Amino acid sequence: xxxxxxxxxxxxxxxxxxxxxxxxxxxxxxxxxxxxxxxxxxxxxxxxxxxxxxxxxxxxxxxxxxxxxxxxxxxxxxxxxxxxxxxxxxxxxxxxxxxxxxxxxxxxxxxxxxxxxxxxxxxxxxxxxxxxxxxxxxxxxxxxxxxxxxxxxxxxxxxxxxxxxxxxxxxxxxxxxxxxxxxxxxxxxxxxxxxxxxxxxx
Amino acid sequence: xxxxxxxxxxxxxxxxxxxxxxxxxxxxxxxxxxxxxxxxxxxxxxxxxxxxxxxxxxxxxxxxxxxxxxxxxxxxxxxxxxxxxxxxxxxxxxxxxxxxxxxxxxxxxxxxxxxxxxxxxxxxxxxxxxxxxxxxxxxxxxxxxxxxxxxxxxxxxxxxxxxxxxxxxxxxxxxxxxxxxxxxxxxxxxxxxxxxxxxxxxxxxxxxxxxxxxxxxxxxxxxxxxxxxxxxxxxxxxxxxxxxxxxxxxxxxxxxxxxxxxxxxxxxxxxxxxxxxxxxxxxxxxxxxxxxxxxxxxxxxxxxxxxxxxxxxxxxxxxxxxxxxxxxxxxxxxxxxxxxxxxxxxxxxxxxxxxxxxxxxxxxxxxxxxxxxxxxxxxxxxxxxxxxx
Numbered sequence: 001x002x003x004x005x006x007x008x009x010x011x012x013x014x015x016x017x018x019x020x021x022x023x024x025x026x027x028x029x030x031x032x033x034x035x036x037x038x039x040x041x042x043x044x045x046x047x048x049x050x051x052x053x054x055x056x057x058x059x060x061x062x063x064x065x066x067x068x069x070x071x072x073x074x075x076x077x078x079x080x081x082x083x084x085x086x087x088x089x090x091x092x093x094x095x096x097x098x099x100x101x102x103x104x105x106x107x108x109x110x111x112x113x114x115x116x117x118x119x120x121x122x123x124x125x126x127x128x129x130x131x132x133x134x135x136x137x138x139x140x141x142x143x144x145x146x147x148x149x150x151x152x153x154x155x156x157x158x159x160x161x162x163x164x165x166x167x168x169x170x171x172x173x174x175x176x177x178x179x180x181x182x183x184x185x186x187x188x189x190x191x192x193x194x195x196x197x198x199x200x201x202x
Numbered sequence: 203x204x205x206x207x208x209x210x211x212x213x214x215x216x217x218x219x220x221x222x223x224x225x226x227x228x229x230x231x232x233x234x235x236x237x238x239x240x241x242x243x244x245x246x247x248x249x250x251x252x253x254x255x256x257x258x259x260x261x262x263x264x265x266x267x268x269x270x271x272x273x274x275x276x277x278x279x280x281x282x283x284x285x286x287x288x289x290x291x292x293x294x295x296x297x298x299x300x301x302x303x304x305x306x307x308x309x310x311x312x313x314x315x316x317x318x319x320x321x322x323x324x325x326x327x328x329x330x331x332x333x334x335x336x337x338x339x340x341x342x343x344x345x346x347x348x349x350x351x352x353x354x355x356x357x358x359x360x361x362x363x364x365x366x367x368x369x370x371x372x373x374x375x376x377x378x379x380x381x382x383x384x385x386x387x388x389x390x391x392x393x394x395x396x397x398x399x400x401x402x403x404x405x406x407x408x409x410x411x412x413x414x415x416x417x418x419x420x421x422x423x424x425x426x427x428x429x430x431x432x433x434x435x436x437x438x439x440x441x442x443x444x445x446x447x448x449x450x451x452x453x454x455x456x457x458x459x460x461x462x463x464x465x466x467x468x469x470x471x472x473x474x475x476x477x478x479x480x481x482x483x484x485x486x487x488x489x490x491x492x493x494x495x496x497x498x499x500x501x502x503x504x505x506x507x508x509x510x511x512x513x514x515x516x517x518x519x520x521x522x523x524x525x526x527x528x529x530x531x532x533x534x535x536x537x538x539x540x541x542x543x544x545x546x547x548x549x550x551x552x553x554x555x556x557x558x559x560x561x562x563x564x565x566x567x568x569x570x571x572x573x574x575x576x577x578x579x580x581x582x583x584x585x586x587x588x589x590x591x
Binding site for chain 2 (some may be wrong): 008026
């Protein structure tokens, strides 16, 4: 690999403007074009959206943490009628939000992804300009993560041995979710979910 | 993990050095922002020191006043050197997932078929069940567990033995405060202390770490792996006391003493040795007095066999008392003269030998003791028996 190939200009593929992002970011933003550009492998642009803070969910200046918002259609094939009925009774999951920021805390996924997916109506999206924490998560693995998320969700209703689950992605966006600082933790500005103090590293 | 030495700016063609800490860099010639996408590049984080200068001094003073240390140590110890070092650790974070076939055991009770009657006819009606025996068996049923979650592992990226640090101790200390990690400015770190070179290849760590993350059956897969370097500040303080040099190391992010060597409080050892010697003397005196009393009042002296009684007394003293006293005096000598130090570690404080013990004046006695023990174990008893003793 030559030296030239290792350096890529950090410019927006649409307007040519300078991309924004911190020193550790792998996903960079162009606010005028509302684009997030993933630099994993080769640069790929995705829509950039902001979650609107819900009224009464925290006060103070929010810090925006990035998530990959994956929409898609899940389907499954269960080996028996009893399980099919059990899965059909489950509340369908909405779009899946996978934390894209680096965090030294494990298990953020458990706290956030499933809870956001169960309350899709609460997450209103729109444009925004605020700075966002550095994003690092490679979107390439998201469909498999979504499939496993669905499978784990089905497993809550009935054992998934022999169950085939497929996930077909239909849309991917980069969403900045507001978090506000409370006493000794962070709380998201959408559902009020608590994240431990070090869960977000600025 | 060796990257290129020089790069060319795709905008202006200027030669730029590869970045040290961050993928994002600015071309020093044209000022354009660039992204460095070298595969082996590791983002670097820092656990910032949490102790102020005053807090460090106070902690050091408290440490030097420890109960196992000489009482004048905090007054007489002279700080001759202090050095901050940033120790590198690999922090592996990511996501793993998969479906684990776990299986599930279930205890099932079933009624066995009706026992046949003597006349060959089956029982009918309410009596039928009274003749059925429940049969219990354990059935293994199919069960799966879906796993999707984050993992986080921490491994030293340099040999910690140079700092007399135990890998596990420091890792445990650091894991508790990982939340405080912030992006590292390598130039700033280099200005504040020694940034320790990474000397353990990431490939080796990945080989260990990824295997740990994946299940033995390979059903769990690592889907995202984000290796990073985490720098942990430690400060090593070197003291001079009693003509000797002692060092202690504090992990500054968690404010915890993680290693060190300090003088042991000798007066405790001397006191213990003297008490042991005095106790042994008292015990020996009592023992001799009791035996002498018993022998002098015994029938042998009355019958004019005093010579044999004295010989037996000496034998008893020699066999029982002499080894005991010798052992006790040796232990006392060790306590009084052995060079002992107090070692600090993640597990706490322990007293340890600092070097070889000076030659004991008990050496001839020890030789005699060894002879006695050898004689006892090696069949000397038979010889003594043959001599009629």
